Amino acid sequence: MVDKLYNALCDAQFNLGKPSIAAVNGTARGGGMTLAISCDMIVAADTATFGYPEIDVGLTPAIHYTHLPRVIGRHRAFDLLFTGRAFDAAEAMSLGLVSRVVPEQDVMREARALAQTLCAKSPVVVKMGRQAFMRANDNDYRRGVAAAVESFGNVVATDDAKEGIAAFVEKRKPSWQA
Secondary structure: OOHHHHHHHHHHHHOOOOOEEEOEEEEEEEEEHHHHHOOOOOEEEOOOOEEHHHOOOHHOOOHHEEEEEEEOOOOOOHHHHHHHOEHHHHHHHHOOOOOOEHHHHHHHHHHHHHHHHOOOOOOOHHHHHHHHHHHHHHOOOOOOOOHHHHHHHHOOHHHHHHHHHHHHOOOOOOOOOO
């Protein structure tokens, strides 16, 4: 099930034919991070926060192992993915994770203005340019996604993942196996 979801998301994004823009105005975690980072550009509110807390509940954000190191570098990606710590929009901008940071009340206006700027360009040239960009920059992305999905499936099947999820739901600290 998860493999179909992530592969479908990857394929849809890869073959979209036009740029996509995420507007983040709040908290982006887990699936929210996956959706945002799958877009071509991210406009974030100055009050937005981001994070990969999966490790705290016995899971891994495996899909992000594929692209995050390419975006922000291996060591910074490892830090975020394995500590589970939250970070703010200013840090996301300094890491190169978001395209723009704007005041909270301006997020949608900025995302729409960016979309209008892109729409004013030749649709044929933008489509062809984006296809070339995707091929040049995401050549191994699909293979990475397939490997990440397999890894996530293996982690979800562990007792620690089951314990972590149960602890999260029950609002208690997990009791990890030795």
